[in-house]
Amino acid sequence: MGGSLTERLQALAGRELTAETWAQDAVNQPMIRHWAEAMGDRNPIHLDEDAARAAGRDGVVAPATMLQAWTMRGYAATVAGGPASPAAAELAALLEEGGLTSVVATDSELEFARELRLGDRISVTETVESVSPEKRTALGTGHFVTTVKTYRDQDGEVVGTQRWRLLRFRPERPAAPGTAEQPEPTAGTEAEPAAQAEPAVQPEPAEKPRPLRPRPATNRDNAFWFEACLEHRLLIQRCTACGTLRHPPGPCCGVCRSFDWDTVEASGRGEVYSFVVNHHPRVPAFDYPLVVAVVELAEGTRLIANLVDVEPDRIRIGMPVVLEWIDADPQLSLPAFRPAGTEKN
Amino acid sequence: MASSPTSPLSGAAAIVGIGATEFSKDSGRSELQLACEAVLAALDDAGIGPEEVDGLTTFTMEGNPEIAVARSCGIGELSFFSRVGYGGGAACATVQQAAMAVATGAAQVVVCYRAFNERSGERFGTGMQDRPMASTADRAQYSWFTPFGLLTPAQWVAMFARRYMHRYGATGDDFGRVAVVARKHAANNPAAWFHGRPITLEDHRNSRWIAEPLRLLDCCQETDGGQALVVVSAERARDLRHKPAIVRAAAQGSGEDQQMMTSYYRPDITGIPEMGLVGRQLYAQSGLTPNDVQAAVLYDHFTPLVLPQLEELGFCKPGEAKDFIADGHLELGGRLPSNTHGGQIGEAYLHGVNGIAEGVRLIRGTSYNQPEDVHNVLVTAGTAVPTSALILGAE
Numbered sequence: 001m002g003g004s005l006t007e008r009l010q011a012l013a014g015r016e017l018t019a020e021t022w023a024q025d026a027v028n029q030p031m032i033r034h035w036a037e038a039m040g041d042r043n044p045i046h047l048d049e050d051a052a053r054a055a056g057r058d059g060v061v062a063p064a065t066m067l068q069a070w071t072m073r074g075y076a077a078t079v080a081g082g083p084a085s086p087a088a089a090e091l092a093a094l095l096e097e098g099g100l101t102s103v104v105a106t107d108s109e110l111e112f113a114r115e116l117r118l119g120d121r122i123s124v125t126e127t128v129e130s131v132s133p134e135k136r137t138a139l140g141t142g143h144f145v146t147t148v149k150t151y152r153d154q155d156g157e158v159v160g161t162q163r164w165r166l167l168r169f170r171p172e173r174p175a176a177p178g179t180a181e182q183p184e185p186t187a188g189t190e191a192e193p194a195a196q197a198e199p200a201v202q203p204e205p206a207e208k209p210r211p212l213r214p215r216p217a218t219n220r221d222n223a224f225w226f227e228a229c230l231e232h233r234l235l236i237q238r239c240t241a242c243g244t245l246r247h248p249p250g251p252c253c254g255v256c257r258s259f260d261w262d263t264v265e266a267s268g269r270g271e272v273y274s275f276v277v278n279h280h281p282r283v284p285a286f287d288y289p290l291v292v293a294v295v296e297l298a299e300g301t302r303l304i305a306n307l308v309d310v311e312p313d314r315i316r317i318g319m320p321v322v323l324e325w326i327d328a329d330p331q332l333s334l335p336a337f338r339p340a341g342t343e344k345n
Numbered sequence: 346m347a348s349s350p351t352s353p354l355s356g357a358a359a360i361v362g363i364g365a366t367e368f369s370k371d372s373g374r375s376e377l378q379l380a381c382e383a384v385l386a387a388l389d390d391a392g393i394g395p396e397e398v399d400g401l402t403t404f405t406m407e408g409n410p411e412i413a414v415a416r417s418c419g420i421g422e423l424s425f426f427s428r429v430g431y432g433g434g435a436a437c438a439t440v441q442q443a444a445m446a447v448a449t450g451a452a453q454v455v456v457c458y459r460a461f462n463e464r465s466g467e468r469f470g471t472g473m474q475d476r477p478m479a480s481t482a483d484r485a486q487y488s489w490f491t492p493f494g495l496l497t498p499a500q501w502v503a504m505f506a507r508r509y510m511h512r513y514g515a516t517g518d519d520f521g522r523v524a525v526v527a528r529k530h531a532a533n534n535p536a537a538w539f540h541g542r543p544i545t546l547e548d549h550r551n552s553r554w555i556a557e558p559l560r561l562l563d564c565c566q567e568t569d570g571g572q573a574l575v576v577v578s579a580e581r582a583r584d585l586r587h588k589p590a591i592v593r594a595a596a597q598g599s600g601e602d603q604q605m606m607t608s609y610y611r612p613d614i615t616g617i618p619e620m621g622l623v624g625r626q627l628y629a630q631s632g633l634t635p636n637d638v639q640a641a642v643l644y645d646h647f648t649p650l651v652l653p654q655l656e657e658l659g660f661c662k663p664g665e666a667k668d669f670i671a672d673g674h675l676e677l678g679g680r681l682p683s684n685t686h687g688g689q690i691g692e693a694y695l696h697g698v699n700g701i702a703e704g705v706r707l708i709r710g711t712s713y714n715q716p717e718d719v720h721n722v723l724v725t726a727g728t729a730v731p732t733s734a735l736i737l738g739a740e
Contacts (some may be wrong), residue, residue, distance in 0.1 A: 083371040083465050097553055214496070216488035219480035226488070247610070248489045254602075274511070274614065276503040277557035278494060281471055286494040289557075294504060294609045302610050304490045312557070317511045334492055 005098045009131040009143055012094075015087035017147060018126035023070040027062050027120040035066050061115040067151055067160045070116075071124040087128065091145070096282065100142050100168040107165040113158050121154040129163065142169025213285045213328045221251050224263065229333045232325045235263040236301050247301040268323030270297040270337065277312040285328075295321060295337050306336045314339075347637045352594070352630035358444035359582035359589035360737065362391025362575030363702040368538050368693030371465040372569035380409040380460035381417045383571030391575040392586045393454055400425035400452030402439040404459055404696065406432055414458065425452035429597075431605065433646060433727025436697030437735045441595035443576035453577065459698040460571030469694075470567050472497030490607055499564050499647060501606035502729060503556040506649035509615045510558060513664035515652065517558060519671065521549030523648035524562045524690050526675045531687025534713040538566060539691045563648040565689040572698040574705070583740075590708040593633060593721060593738040596626035599731035606729045617650065620725065621657040623734045628659075631736050633721060635659040638736065640707050640716055641681050642700040642724040645688040650728040655681075658723065658734075677716055685714040697726045704737045 003011070025031065029047075036046050041063055044051035052060045062070075072078075084092065095101070116122065132144040149162040216226050228235045237249035241258030252259050275293035282288050291307040293315075307315060308324055321337035328334060350356060364386025366372065366379050388395055398420040401411040411426040425446040429435035436459070443455035463469055495501065509515055528544045531537035544562060552561040582589035600619035602611050611618070628634055635658065643654050652666035660681055661669040674680040686692045686703035693699050704724040706712045719739075726733040 213494070214487075214491040216492050217480055217484040218488065219482070219485050221482070222485055222488055248486070274504050274508040274609070276495070276500050276507060276559075277554070278497075278500050279554040279556065281497065283494065283496060289554075290494045292490075292493050292495040292500065292504075304493055304495055304607070304609065306493050317508065328492070332492065 005094060006131075006134055006143070009091075009094050009098075009145075012087055012091055012128045013130050014127065015090075016125060016127050017085055017088045017091070018124065018149075019085060020123050020125050021071055021073075023122045023124075024074065025070075027070060027116045027118055027122065029060065029118060031069070032060070032062050032066070035069060036063060039063070057115070058117065060118055062117075062120075064112045064115065064160075065110065067110065067112065067116070067122075068149070068162060070122040071151070091128070095168050096280065098142075099170045101282075102140060102142075102169050102171050104139060104167045104169070105165070106144065106167050107163065109163040110160060111162075112160045116153075116159060120159075122159065123152050124149050125152075126150075135167075137167065137169065139167065140169035140171045142167055144168075211284045213332060213334075215332070222249055225249060226332075228263075229325075229335065230331075232333060234266040234268060234323055234335045236266050236297070236299055237261050238264050245299055245301050247303055264299070266323070267298050269340070270295045270321055270323075272296075272307070272315060272317055272319045272321060272337075273302055274317060275307065275315055291315065293321075293337065303335070305334065307338070308336045309338045309342060347634065348632040350593070350630060350632045354441075354444055354448055354595060355593050355630045355632070356579055356591055357448035358576050359579045359591045360440065360574050360701070360705050361577055361582045361585045361587060361589050362387040362389070362393065363573070363705050364388070364390050365536070365572040365695070365699060365702060366460070366570045368536065368568050368570040368695070368699070369464075370538075370567075370569060372462055373465075376461050376466070376571075377409045377413055377417065379462070379569070379571035380407075380414050380458055380573075383460055383573040384414060384418050384456050384458050387456060387458075387573035387575045390587070391577075393575060393577070395419045396421055398454045398456055399423055400443060400446050400455030402427050402429070402442040402446075402455060402457045404428060404432070404435040404439065405430040406435070406696075407459055407461075409458075409460060420456075423452075425455060429733070431727070431731040433644060433696045434730035434732040436644070436701060436726035436733065437595060437724055438597045438726065438733035439698070440574060440576060440592060440701060440735055441597060441733060443574075444592045444595050447576055447578050453581075455576045456573055457576065457698070457701075458571065458573040459696050460573075461696075462569045463694065464567040464569050466569070468567055470497060470499065470564070472500070486605060486607075495607075497556070498606060499559050500556040502647040502650060503559045504607070504609060505614055505729065506558050506647075509649060509652065512615045513667065515649075515667045517550065517560065518546060519652065519667035520559075520563050520648040521546050522670050523645065523651045523675070524549055526670075527645060527684050527688035527690040529676070530685050530714045531691025534687050534692060536713075537687040537692040538568065539687060559647060559649070562690075565646050565694045568693040568695060570693055570695055570699075572695045572702055574698065574701055588709045589740065590705040590722075590737040591740060593736040594627040594630035595733070595735050596623045596630065597731070597733045598622035598626070603731055608729065615653065616663065617653045617657050617728055617732075619730075619732050620654055620728060620734070623725075623732060624658040627723070627734055627736050631721075631738075633736060633738075638681070638721045638723045639719045640685065640722045641683045642686070642704050642707075642722065643683050643688075644697050644700065644725045644727050644732075645684060645690050646694070646727065648690070651683075654725055654728060658725075677714055682714070682716040685712045685716070700724055701735065701737075704735065708737050708739050 239253035240260040242256040273294040273296040278290040320340035429438040439457035446452040531539040532543040598619040655666040675683040
């Protein structure tokens with residue numbers, strides 16, 4: 001369980017990522033026809049029985065590089081996802097732990113043992129071959145993860161293998177929220193001549209617009225509070241009958257049972273009552289580690305809010321804090337707090 | 346010392362059957378099938394046919410309605426059905442509902458059940474991030490924390506844990522010891538997911554942060570599976586094949602200024618007042634005291650909240666649970682062997698219902714980690730939510 005991230009990643013070598021998975025369809029003419037047309041492959045041995053025989057085959061053969069296509073799960077199953085193997089889950093967890101959220105495919109080496117004939121049934125297994133030490137590349141720092149897919153036929157004979165290498169990395173320049181900066185797809189890198197093989201896949205578009213923070217569920221009891229936040233006013237509900245302050249707000253005073261209330265604006269001073277530093281899971285709307293605190297206001301009520309501009313290690317219960325605002329998006333502003341004495345103005 | 350029970354509920358009913366599916370990460374079948382398998386297994390264990398069942402109880406969170414379970418299992422007419430809210434807090438309350446129904450004659454044979462594909466299907470641990478927001482008060486409560494990124498059960502519990510550490514000087518190791526004991530017990534339980542896989546305190550220290558101060562090994566697992574329990578009158582129980590686990594006491598509790606997982610607005614947040622309320626009722630109903638309880642199943646979705654449970658239920662004083670645990674009192678041979686099935690950390694996360702089954706095994710004397718001379722077992726339900734608990738006893 002212990003060990004550095006690199007050691008734990010490298011310990012996955014030899015593990016099975018995908019257990020034997022059978023192609024949904026036998027090797028067949030319609031799929032070959034579609035593939036050959038899409039790829040512009042006009043070799044008649046893939047489509048014409050006579051031409052295939054004339055070329056020394058027993059009949060039509062599938063394009064060699066179509067090997068990978070036979071065992072693909074199809075669109076719906078891919079989108080739906082499914083249970084990962086223990087090793088795949090471990091790999092995913094380790095990559096997430098290391099913040100290795102970006103991916104670029106660098107190599108795909110195929111070896112073919114024989115041509116596939118109509119009617120062949122193909123299965124695939126995938127194992128981890130190796131994980132490189134940490135490498136710095138122009139894209140970012142990360143690890144090259146090499147896996148091997150082994151394709152077999154209905155008799156268990158190997159028909160081909162595919163060595164597949166991905167760079168899993170932390171982007172060099174995490175984009176600021178709201179910016180659309182695109183990391184340049186780089187073919188070679190200073191540390192590793194990795195992307196010489198073609199086709200190198202472009203990095204995933206990591207700079208999609210950032211998802212919004214979860215929306216508050218507003219209703220007649222709480223909308224006033226979030227509306228005031230848009231004006232950077234932190235309100236505390238007050239019972240107009242007995243003067244008790246309450247948060248979170250509600251329609252009726254638990255002390256005197258009055259339904260009449262107004263609000264007071266908080267001074268914005270308080271102290272940390274408790275706090276957490278969130279690491280997992282990582283929700284795209286937020287930056288991690290994410291600090292969330294229960295802040296006790298000078299007025300005596302408490303609220304949950306983010307702490308900003310402070311290293312998590314420096315936060316202490318009882319630490320004085322002052323109000324700050326997060327304008328998360330045009331529809332959502334939220335109170336946040338920073339250590340007292342570090343006010344911006 | 347024990348005195349006479351004060352509640353007509355005490356001793357009126359018993360759990361006479363327990364049944365579960367395997368506990369896995371990918372059951373490969375529907376949640377309804379899991380529920381039916383568990384219900385039928387529990388009835389088989391009890392030696393009672395499905396046609397005799399006339400009551401069903403479960404959680405409001407349960408995805409398998411009573412009518413679907415009844416129809417699939419060949420259970421006919423139902424004269425009693427009820428559901429209890431607030432997540433894992435409902436676990437022991439389903440037995441309370443069943444016991445009350447049996448005690449009042451509303452039903453004769455009640456099955457409590459809970460089944461889900463909680464790992465391969467909708468994962469609880471990911472919390473609220475993608476849940477739809479309606480404007481009901483039930484949903485609006487989340488407005489006070491989800492926009493800030495306080496989204497998951499681990500994060501909600503971490504807020505209490507931090508304050509508890511601050512007040513009592515507890516450390517990460519004190520939480521880690523809870524996990525180590527659970528995994529030690531699980532290692533010996535063939536039904537446990539972590540069977541044969543104990544951990545050390547060092548493993549706990551080295552596990553990654555999830556939500557500081559919680560590490561990965563402070564968190565229970567997510568499970569696919571089902572668990573069911575059969576409740577009948579104590580009188581009927583005497584004629585059945587297993588030694589009955591008599592319901593000595595069963596209680597629910599919701600504390601003052603209660604919130605779902607986020608009761609951060611109380612004067613103090615280091616205790617679990619709703620569990621204190623439940624404990625006081627258990628002892629009053631049954632006439633028992635903490636000294637009459639020889640073993641416990643303490644809800645352990647996250648390690649930190651096991652500590653204040655021990656304090657609220659009177660097994661030690663506030664702030665002293667860390668010493669109680671460090672002294673080995675949760676282990677076999679300790680003062681209160683606990684979570685002998687491995688807990689939800691080690692066996693399975695069945696929203697606490699698998700813990701009730703372990704309580705039954707402890708009374709029967711069939712736990713894989715069976716302490717000697719167990720007469721009464723205290724079983725708790727979810728913490729940081731409105732909750733419930735039971736005392737199960739031998740005749």
